[in-house]
Amino acid sequence: MLLRRAWQSFGDARYAQLAGxxxxxxxxxxxxxxxxxxxxxxxxxxxxxxxxxxxxxxxxQGLPGYIRIDTVHQGDQDGLKGVYHVNAVDxxxxxxxxxxxxxxxxxxxxxxxxxxxDSFPFTVLGFHSDCGSEYVNQDIxxxxxxxxxxxxxxxxxxxxxxxxxxxxxxxxVRKTMGYAHIPQKHAAVIN
Numbered sequence: 001m002l003l004r005r006a007w008q009s010f011g012d013a014r015y016a017q018l019a020g021x022x023x024x025x026x027x028x029x030x031x032x033x034x035x036x037x038x039x040x041x042x043x044x045x046x047x048x049x050x051x052x053x054x055x056x057x058x059x060x061q062g063l064p065g066y067i068r069i070d071t072v073h074q075g076d077q078d079g080l081k082g083v084y085h086v087n088a089v090d091x092x093x094x095x096x097x098x099x100x101x102x103x104x105x106x107x108x109x110x111x112x113x114x115x116x117x118d119s120f121p122f123t124v125l126g127f128h129s130d131c132g133s134e135y136v137n138q139d140i141x142x143x144x145x146x147x148x149x150x151x152x153x154x155x156x157x158x159x160x161x162x163x164x165x166x167x168x169x170x171x172x173v174r175k176t177m178g179y180a181h182i183p184q185k186h187a188a189v190i191n
Contacts, residue, residue, distance in 0.1 A: 050131075052141045053153040057161055058126045064093045066126035069113075070165035071104065071134055072173045077181035083190065085177065088116050089168050095120060096168055100190035106139045112191075114143065126150045130162045 007015040029035055060066035067088045074082035084104055089096045097119045101108040117124045127149050129135035136153055144151045154161035182190070 047156075050136060052136050052138065053129075053151040055155045056152050057155070057158070058091060058128045058150070058152050060091050060126065062092060063125070064090050064095070064122045065120070065124050066091045066128070067120070067124055068128045068162055068165040069135065070130065070162060070169060071132065072169045074177065075179065075181045080181075081184060083182045083184050083187045085169075085173050085190075086112060086116065087165055087169055087173055088120075089165050090120065090122075091164060093122075095122075096172060098173060100187040102184040102187045104134045106137065108187075109134060110139055110143060113140065117147065117149075124149055126152060128152045128154075128162065130154045 003015045003021065004019040006012045007019040058066045058068070067090050069086065069088045072085040072087060074085065076082060081103070083100050083102065086099050086101060086109070087096065088098075097116045099112045099116055101112050117127075124147070127144050131153050141151055177190075
């Protein structure tokens with residue numbers, strides 16, 4: 001339709017041959033490899049380097065004190081966010097500390113993480129998280145640096161870097177708390 005109008009109404013001779021092509025044939029042409037090669041430009045996503053934490057798997061060497069941490073969301077209901085569970089597991093002893101926070105922000109997370117680190121029966125030497133912004137930020141890095149705790153984060157294309165915490169999310173947190181929505185105001189009661 002557009003090609004026919006360009007040729008007949010506006011007299012553009014470039015569209016004379018294309019004016020008789022059906023719309024379905026145009027879709028077939030667009031699906032061809034030649035068209036895609038000429039028209040579609042794909043660029044890889046450029047990573048933005050974040051200088052917080054080291055991208056490596058923690059190496060506890062049989063010593064307790066290297067924890068993996070993750071967050072579990074309790075779901076939304078009617079546009080209202082649910083409580084968040086913060087799950088920290090020691091790699092060697094499997095000692096686990098779970099706490100609840102109302103929101104994922106520094107104001108709520110920092111005091112809870114500090115209490116969680118104090119709750120372990122041994123000195124925490126390493127803190128490993130996925131690359132989520134709730135943990136990879138200046139405030140958490142400053143707190144861990146002050147406590148002299150090594151901060152590591154998951155590596156790209158290594159989906160099992162934080163598998164221990166992820167598996168405990170299902171086996172412990174979901175088994176205990178379920179999947180139903182829990183309003184944010186109940187975070188203190190849960191703790």
